[in-house]
Amino acid sequence: MTKSVVKLNDVSYFYDGTPALQHVSIDIRQGDFVAIVGENGSGKSTLIRTILGLLNPQQGSVELFGKPISQFKDKSRISYVSQKAASFNSGFPVTVEEVVAMGRYGRLGLFKRLKIEDQAAIQNALETVNMWQFRHRKIGELSGGQQQRVFIARAMVNQPDLLILDEPTVGVDQKHLQDFYEVLHMLREHTTCTFVLVTHDLNVVTDLVTKVVHLDHGKLACNCGLREYSELGELASSIKPYPVKVLIHEGTR
């Protein structure tokens, strides 16, 4: 049995007394690729913020890597890419390489010089997302999809065990969407990371997803494998604004 990475036990979260998560129990295990889906306002971001320890649920408990979240200190094992990452304008005076270097600062202390191993980690992360050749370009001069690749590289530069992506393709045009998901495929191939992805584009990642967590008004409507999920026809097609026809690819795990 693989190790537990994230465990929520009967978690409820309330904003000013209004429930956003209700009795949610999930167990994400090492190597999983979990898609979190649900309509707008169903509690996806609240769930992510709870996993990241940014929200403290009023009910239930959260464990990370087998420890109660209050005792979990090794933050570098978890990386997060938010939906607002790709929002730099062209004047922003920071290069691609510097953006990824920022991912090392937590480990380095802000003004320490990069050592050879830091430079190697930055190169490796940028090569993994096929952006090494853009390292000297200003981040704001890149397309939304390219910027997101750089943010993925920044998230991966410390080789985390858990990568959380909150709707990373918001603002990425259709043309670059497939391109972006190819990066996820590459990461899946070249790392042992566990992935949690909030998405409305389940179709594009069906060959990666091992588990679907579907939230409905803060409640767990489904926590199951993709095949089982695809059989819940009405539930699977109720995702808005992009109705999903779940396709099972050859080789789905």
Ligand SMILES: Nc1ncnc2c1ncn2[C@@H]1O[C@H](COP(=O)(O)OP(=O)(O)OP(=O)(O)O)[C@@H](O)[C@H]1O
């Ligand atoms: N800071 C807040 N204060 C009060 N209510 C909030 C707050 N953040 C979220 N909510 C409410 O909690 C519920 C769940 O919101 P959440 O952002 O988790 O949903 P979501 O599924 O991520 O939505 P979306 O797909 O639109 O991003 C919604 O009803 C939302 O209005």
